[in-house]
Amino acid sequence: MGTITFLGTGTSTGVPMVGCGCDVCHSSDPRDRRLRSSIWIESADASLLVDTTTDLRAQALRANILRVDAVLYTHHHADHVHGVDELRAFNYFQGGSIPCYGNQKTLERIRELHGYIFDGRKAEGAAKPRLELCLIDGPLDLGATRITPIPVKHGTVDAFGYRIANTAYITDCSFIPEESYKLLEGLETLALGALWLERHATHFTMEKALAAVERIRPGKTYLTHLNHARSHRDGSAALPENVHLAWDGLVVEF
Ligand SMILES: [Zn+2]
Ligand SMILES: [Zn+2]
Ligand SMILES: [Zn+2]
Structure with missing residues (x-):
């Protein structure tokens, strides 16, 4: 059916974090270099991004996204949206505008935060991306690929995960509502955000993420949106069977 490439697997600061002197931020293991969290979904007739991170340019060049x-936006936070200007390059080569899907609040906030793109004014001496904000509140077919939004809570923010066939991607999340668990039945692969912290108001800690995995019971899980508290090697050693840490460049099939 297609592939999903992890373009980034780091928390909002990325790993290494600017200015940090810790061992993980100075690790020589390439899997400890995590750009901001995003995936690229590629099927026979569609090339889809989930989020436009601050690192989008580097990610697109590295993964050779043409x-x-x-x-598909998960929510409006800076680490997931602020690379939106990089979509200009795709406008340039492919023509037309690019549809950007999200829930109502996400679209409103993207419009507010990036007024220069959407205010209808002619850009003064600079180009701006041509985008079309599109509301998604249920399953959507993009080419032959069915995309199902999965409503989750990210603190008080209503965010989306997305299900693509037998695979689901849920990045920033602190609570999965009951109805959303029903949308996560029969998964072969789950990507789920988690932080190595004791507690967090807006993200799953490792413990809470593993409890959700226990309930969803996917064939395989990759944890993402990771912070610098553990190296890939040490963090991986502490995980149950069939649960792994994602890394930048990981490709899974759906
Ligand atoms: Zn985030
Ligand atoms: Zn660090
Ligand atoms: Zn967030």
């Missing part, structure tokens, strides 16, 4: 048919 076109973007649509963007």
